[in-house]
Amino acid sequence: MxxxxxxxxxxxxxxxxxxPLLSFNHSGSPEEWQxxxxxxxxxxxxxKSAVSSIDELKVELTVRGSLSAVTAVLxxxxxxxxxxxGCSESRIIRRVSPTxxxxxxxxxxxxxxxxxxxxxxxxxxxxxxxxxxYTASIATPDILPESKDAVRLPFFDGRYExxxxxxx
Numbered sequence: 688m689x690x691x692x693x694x695x696x697x698x699x700x701x702x703x704x705x706x707p708l709l710s711f712n713h714s715g716s717p718e719e720w721q722x723x724x725x726x727x728x729x730x731x732x733x734x735k736s737a738v739s740s741i742d743e744l745k746v747e748l749t750v751r752g753s754l755s756a757v758t759a760v761l762x763x764x765x766x767x768x769x770x771x772x773g774c775s776e777s778r779i780i781r782r783v784s785p786t787x788x789x790x791x792x793x794x795x796x797x798x799x800x801x802x803x804x805x806x807x808x809x810x811x812x813x814x815x816x817x818x819x820x821y822t823a824s825i826a827t828p829d830i831l832p833e834s835k836d837a838v839r840l841p842f843f844d845g846r847y848e849x850x851x852x853x854x855x
Contacts, residue, residue: 820849
């Protein structure tokens with residue numbers, strides 16, 4: 688039986704071309720999330736960052752699907768160009784375990800900006816009591832040499848929180 692999931696998304700893919708020094712660590716920010724847009728069940732929030740001049744973003748939406756199916760999509764880095772805004776290339780550099788991998792992503796930026804790339808340490812864990820699945824995608828910029836064709840993002844912190852909200 689499929690579960691309906693509530694996905695609280697803290698990915699900032701659309702903003703990556705703005706600055707090579709972005710930090711998306713949302714811990715320690717004193718600001719409360721402010722609802723900026725609510726359209727067709729997709730809620731977009733923002734707040735000031737404690738460590739960057741770029742606001743943090745959070746998106747909430749409900750999707751139909753099993754926890755395992757949605758988690759599998761998040762673990763499938765090779766398919767990110769099919770659904771992650773601006774992602775032109777993505778691959779797994781090293782698979783450490785079924786719940787841990789290092790990923791490379793290249794983000795296309797509009798002229799006159801340079802493309803950006805990021806190397807992330809991606810992990811997944813599930814709370815045995817609540818069933819909530821947590822992912823973390825933290826920049827590890829020194830895993831590969833920098834490319835002359837893209838600006839390496841030294842900081843990135845993106846997270847998904849998948850909450851089961853009921854059965855169909």
